[in-house]
Amino acid sequence: MTPRWMNEAPVRTLLGALAQGGIVARFVGGCVRDWVLGRPIADIDIDIAVDKPPEAVMKALEAAGIKVVPTGLKHGTVTAIVKSRPFEITTLRRDVETDGRRAVVAFTDDWRTDAERRDFTFNALYAEPDGTIHDYFDGRTDLLAGRVRFIGDPEQRIAEDRLRVLRFFRFHARYGRPPFDGPSFDACRRNAATVSGLSGERVRKELFRTLDATGAADAFDAMLEAGVLDHWLPEYAGSAKLRALAAREETPDPLRRLAAVLPTEADATAIGKRLKLSTQESVRLQLMLDPANAVETANLRASLYRLGTKLFIDRVLLDAPGDWRAALALAGAWTPPELPIGGNDALALGLKPGPKVGALIEAVERWWIAGDFSAGRDACLAELKRLVDAETS
Ligand code: ATP
Numbered sequence: 001m002t003p004r005w006m007n008e009a010p011v012r013t014l015l016g017a018l019a020q021g022g023i024v025a026r027f028v029g030g031c032v033r034d035w036v037l038g039r040p041i042a043d044i045d046i047d048i049a050v051d052k053p054p055e056a057v058m059k060a061l062e063a064a065g066i067k068v069v070p071t072g073l074k075h076g077t078v079t080a081i082v083k084s085r086p087f088e089i090t091t092l093r094r095d096v097e098t099d100g101r102r103a104v105v106a107f108t109d110d111w112r113t114d115a116e117r118r119d120f121t122f123n124a125l126y127a128e129p130d131g132t133i134h135d136y137f138d139g140r141t142d143l144l145a146g147r148v149r150f151i152g153d154p155e156q157r158i159a160e161d162r163l164r165v166l167r168f169f170r171f172h173a174r175y176g177r178p179p180f181d182g183p184s185f186d187a188c189r190r191n192a193a194t195v196s197g198l199s200g201e202r203v204r205k206e207l208f209r210t211l212d213a214t215g216a217a218d219a220f221d222a223m224l225e226a227g228v229l230d231h232w233l234p235e236y237a238g239s240a241k242l243r244a245l246a247a248r249e250e251t252p253d254p255l256r257r258l259a260a261v262l263p264t265e266a267d268a269t270a271i272g273k274r275l276k277l278s279t280q281e282s283v284r285l286q287l288m289l290d291p292a293n294a295v296e297t298a299n300l301r302a303s304l305y306r307l308g309t310k311l312f313i314d315r316v317l318l319d320a321p322g323d324w325r326a327a328l329a330l331a332g333a334w335t336p337p338e339l340p341i342g343g344n345d346a347l348a349l350g351l352k353p354g355p356k357v358g359a360l361i362e363a364v365e366r367w368w369i370a371g372d373f374s375a376g377r378d379a380c381l382a383e384l385k386r387l388v389d390a391e392t393s
């Protein structure tokens, strides 16, 4: 029995176009792993391996009227877009030369050769369009046992590409069960220091995917123990908060989970620079860490107004203040209103522009919040006038 995604129209269209061009295609990577485990796949992630060079692939797809983008020609990868869904199509290859980061590749038409250059046994599972599985290194057994195991000699595989140290923990977080495969873990530990030479972008991607996974807390503790976090996340403060957060949140959010493993005094800007976070992400991280943004349980609506819905939810999930379920429910049910007056209203009362205006409006805002946001525009204007009169009398 083939999985449903394999028979969806865009997938069949793509396979048809490749076959028409005399190209043999097999599914590989995440979609096959998840199929073997009976897990649903994110429809965004279907990787396909093919036995012909990328130029031939592009020609076959274009002949069938399929849009194709040469996303990584040097490595044999093109991206086909069918009904606005992207598919990565990569030519079978062998890594000729590696410097620990990037490989020079040669194309091949031999499936086993292609399998050998992949990192873990279950990442070399291929599925033919009719559902036949090819498993060159007992990846299926490892997958079902929750064992992340390097293909070949772990030391050598890490020397070829040290990102694999991080990928080891990433896949463990998603598919692994204790204990670790001994030789694989030991090699990662011995080579932990080499990950310092990687680019922030690649590290960020792996760390975020690790954080996103069910086994994130165990994986991070193991990375700490192995020395993998020394360079990229020396701030790591343990997994206790992450475990509690994971039990509360409905959908994992990697950045929020990152906040959960950091001490409140961590420098979000420095971490953002290191891990190539966007400015927006760094700011959100900082806001999630700042003790000043704690939710006041006695004053939920005021906190929700002050923090805004998104940050309020982050802080409720991270800190679990009081009845946190009730706080979450409130955030879903009530949108904080906007203060019904502004600086112009103060000017209309004859005040000159300046800091005084801002201070007065803030005073009215405090009064309005203390009254649980019930005062409308007229009442707020009256309060503003009262404050102005009190000052001038
Ligand atoms: P995901 O669900 O995260 O996309 P994936 O296994 O599909 O998981 P990709 O990064 O999309 O991961 O890579 C697709 C396949 O390419 C992998 O399954 C693996 O076989 C191979 N691969 C990717 N990166 C490496 C690497 N650094 N070293 C060896 N093989 C790799």
Ligand code: MG
Pocket: 029, 030, 045, 046, 047
């Ligand atoms: Mg993938």
